[in-house]
Amino acid sequence: MSEHSLTVSSTEADLKNVAFTTRLEDFINWGRKNSLWPLPFGTACCAIEYMATVGSHYDVSRFGAEVVRFSPRQADCLLVLGTVVEKMGPVLKQVYDQMLEPKWVIAVGVCASSGGFYRAYHVMQGIDNIIPVDVYVPGCPPTPEGIIFGMLKLQEKITKGGIVRARDRYKIAR
Amino acid sequence: MQETDTKLLASALPNLPAEIQTAILAVEEFKGETTITIRKENLRTVIQFLKTDPNFRFDVMMDLFAMDYLKYNSPQPERFAVVYYLVSLFQTRRVRIKVFVSEDELVVDSIHDLYKAANWFEREAWDLYGIVFNGHPNLVRILCHNEFVGHPLRKDYPSDQYQRLKSAVPSEGL
Numbered sequence: 001m002s003e004h005s006l007t008v009s010s011t012e013a014d015l016k017n018v019a020f021t022t023r024l025e026d027f028i029n030w031g032r033k034n035s036l037w038p039l040p041f042g043t044a045c046c047a048i049e050y051m052a053t054v055g056s057h058y059d060v061s062r063f064g065a066e067v068v069r070f071s072p073r074q075a076d077c078l079l080v081l082g083t084v085v086e087k088m089g090p091v092l093k094q095v096y097d098q099m100l101e102p103k104w105v106i107a108v109g110v111c112a113s114s115g116g117f118y119r120a121y122h123v124m125q126g127i128d129n130i131i132p133v134d135v136y137v138p139g140c141p142p143t144p145e146g147i148i149f150g151m152l153k154l155q156e157k158i159t160k161g162g163i164v165r166a167r168d169r170y171k172i173a174r
Numbered sequence: 175m176q177e178t179d180t181k182l183l184a185s186a187l188p189n190l191p192a193e194i195q196t197a198i199l200a201v202e203e204f205k206g207e208t209t210i211t212i213r214k215e216n217l218r219t220v221i222q223f224l225k226t227d228p229n230f231r232f233d234v235m236m237d238l239f240a241m242d243y244l245k246y247n248s249p250q251p252e253r254f255a256v257v258y259y260l261v262s263l264f265q266t267r268r269v270r271i272k273v274f275v276s277e278d279e280l281v282v283d284s285i286h287d288l289y290k291a292a293n294w295f296e297r298e299a300w301d302l303y304g305i306v307f308n309g310h311p312n313l314v315r316i317l318c319h320n321e322f323v324g325h326p327l328r329k330d331y332p333s334d335q336y337q338r339l340k341s342a343v344p345s346e347g348l
């Protein structure tokens with residue numbers, strides 16, 4: 001920057017060209033919602049649909065959520081894609097617990113949301129029995145558009161939600 | 175081709191050793207598939223023979239599962255049956271071995287030492303039907319969780335009876 005520009009007296013109009021004001025909370029949420037790092041917990045056909053969602057045709061990176069991580073410690077959006085049996089429950093819970101705050105969960109497909117058509121001896125009747133869920137995506141399996149819509153809904157939720165602190169989330173979860 | 179193959183097996187029967195012949199209760203041919211029902215006591219002898227005899231050489235165990243004939247539409251000798259699918263790569267032929275097991279004595283000899291693949295299949299049959307495999311090194315549940323009570327694929331198990339897992343710790347081992 002030259003010396004000249006520093007000496008120019010800045011009016012309010014000039015300031016609008018170089019800066020804008022916002023609330024810190026909104027600014028943080030804007031960053032969070034546009035850089036979701038998903039962790040796919042894929043157990044069934046919904047995971048195949050998610051592959052299409054990440055692929056170039058549907059391209060979830062348009063919404064900033066393409067950095068798929070396979071370690072819960074590097075992700076903030078847990079996607080449960082498929083049937084979760086009762087025996088798998090503690091594993092899912094452990095994966096969720098290992099994720100750092102802030103974190104969100106999308107239950108993709110009817111199996112993860114409610115057990116789907118499995119009303120038998122083995123399938124958990126919705127993962128919300130063990131972990132809090134932010135967005136439910138219906139479908140068996142949902143289309144890639146459906147999964148993207150779920151992600152957009154989650155972005156909406158993050159925008160509106162304010163900064164939810166860890167202790168509050170646990171209060172909600174219990 | 176298929177037809178002559180199965181006839182070959184049927185024609186081989188009279189030439190079998192006496193101990194094998196007495197073990198055989200019935201031989202059925204249906205659409206090119208051979209089913210041999212044998213006595214429970216001679217299971218290991220017959221399978222060992224089929225595996226090692228140079229004319230047969232059934233060297234692969236494709237499948238092992240149990241059946242529950244409780245509500246079957248035609249009467250069967252016993253309530254349960256264990257079925258073995260053997261494949262001979264040498265003959266390019268398959269055979270189905272069937273053993274009936276009574277409800278009062280739900281025990282069959284394990285063949286895990288003849289076919290390593292049988293190990294987990296026998297655990298599965300025990301888990302889902304409650305059939306005990308005598309001599310199995312690790313006969314514990316494989317699919318249902320550790321707190322599960324009963325055997326869910328039995329026909330008298332209510333199809334919608336769901337059992338929650340109380341433990342929050344993932345199961346140890348396989």
